[in-house]
Amino acid sequence: MSYLLIGNISALICDDCIEPLANARIRVYLPDIRYPDQQNSWAKGIFNDLRPLTAKDVLMKADRLLAEAPLDEWGNFSLSWEEVHLFTEPLELDLCLDVMPGKTGSHQPRNYHLSNVVLHWKRSSNGYLGAYAYVVPSASWNTICRDAGSWVITGTVRHYQRKEGQLHLKVQAYNAISGKMIGEAYTNEFGRYTIRFSRKDLYSGHLQPVRQGRTNMGPDVYFRIYNDDRLILSENENNAAASERQDLPPCSCLNIEYKSSAVRRASAHINGWISDMISLTAGRRKKREQLRMAANYR
Template identity: 55%
Template sequence: MSYLLIGNISALIGHDCVEPLVNARIRVYLPALQARGNKQTAKDMFSDMQPLSAKEVLLKADRLIAEAVLDSKGNFSLSWNEVHLFTEELELDLCLDQLPGKNGSTRPRNFHLSRLVLHWKRNNAGYVGAYAYVIPADIWQQIYANAGAWVVTGLVKEAPGRVGQPGLMVEAYNALNDEVIGKAYTNETGRYYLYFSRKEIGKGRMITVRNGQVGTGPQLYFKIYRDGQLVWEENKKAAEHPERKELSHCSQVDIVFKPSRVKKASDWLSELMTLKGTRKKKSDAYRLLTYSSLL
């Protein structure tokens, strides 16, 4: 008889955005002997995850029964042969060697997720169970801060109330030095995930002092590209808004843009050059004067 465990692990950014834990590892352990038979309360089963030291991970290595890597959506699937009763508790741990955006410091980060009895369903091959966990926003924020990393996410729309626009490139600039801090593409729902670390925001004049405190986060303004062409750019002063100053390590910035008419200027110039080359009609001269006044 075998066991198959499927599920998803993700993290909450702000109040409504979920980030999948790409390339993280989930581990399943048999419980320690002293823990077996102890009654588990609902509070313990769904408590927030707790950090584990390297020593704690090493001491439970002989109880490991399965391990799997999470995919690009935070999903996992792992299986093992029957080595315990389906009514027995299991321990679930998470290993996060690097953040989803591969930014910030790289080092093993181990956490205990839960100790619980899974709800197994019997089929012809064995037992199937499911498990999902969303890391609370405050814990995820602290993990990013400890790694010296940032993630900025949001929806890109052409007007308030409209759906997000896929396939756009979002380019973010650090307002304190006008350097590009990162680029990202919107997904099928119009959401982008922008990743950078202290290394990127440390270029140039980044360190500032306000009210006697040293600033640590960036101030960003954005540009939007479609098929490699600039369609919208934000005024640098937008970075001075209170919600943009010293962005926290996990931030949400939605972008509502209106495609600029500047992209049509090349067409005007092309027609101007054609008119200058021919000048055969008075109507052409009039059109040339009109276009010149527009420019």
């Protein structure tokens, strides 16, 4: 009898942004018959709190492994196995993160228990079909990213007079502590950008600041935004002094508003100043010429 399990696993960066766990792996295990009471209590809910597993934990249950499959770029998976009876007992589902999204942070396998669940199987011509989805809560995902030394900043870029996000803009994030750019990205069709970087990218060649209240050891950030090659927002270290821009946690959401007219006004002011200087210089040259001709006439 064939079993096919399909589904998706993603994580919340913040309340309004979810990311698929691309390149991760999902594992399905038979229940541990040594602890039936514990299995039954876990199976009362579909989801349980995500908890880390040690390498020893994974090794000790290797003999109960039913199937394993990778997640695609959208966090989707499909795995199958053969079994001679219908599953009515809970199955154990685990997640393995070989690399973090964007391949940032330290590269080492990280294993987590997802849940013990009795799946609802639907009979088909080829066997039984089941589905499972899990979204890692933002608090848990923030902890996982911190342990891996992996940072992600996301948000929406808007013009201050418009509600919709602006697409195809290049967003650059700078670390005010070092003055160096830590990452860049382009906004998508909804005006959302996502910048990823590692802890090692933050303080290369600089001492990591240790100050009271800096619990995340994250950067203080400011931004520059370009529309093609035209600079439409230019911030500096003063902008990074805002409370929401300091010591960013590994999963951060920063929405940005810009005023493109400010750049145009500055450009117009400079052009006007140059024009005035040209006119003034030309006027003085003409006056000097008139005085020279009058002197020659005398």
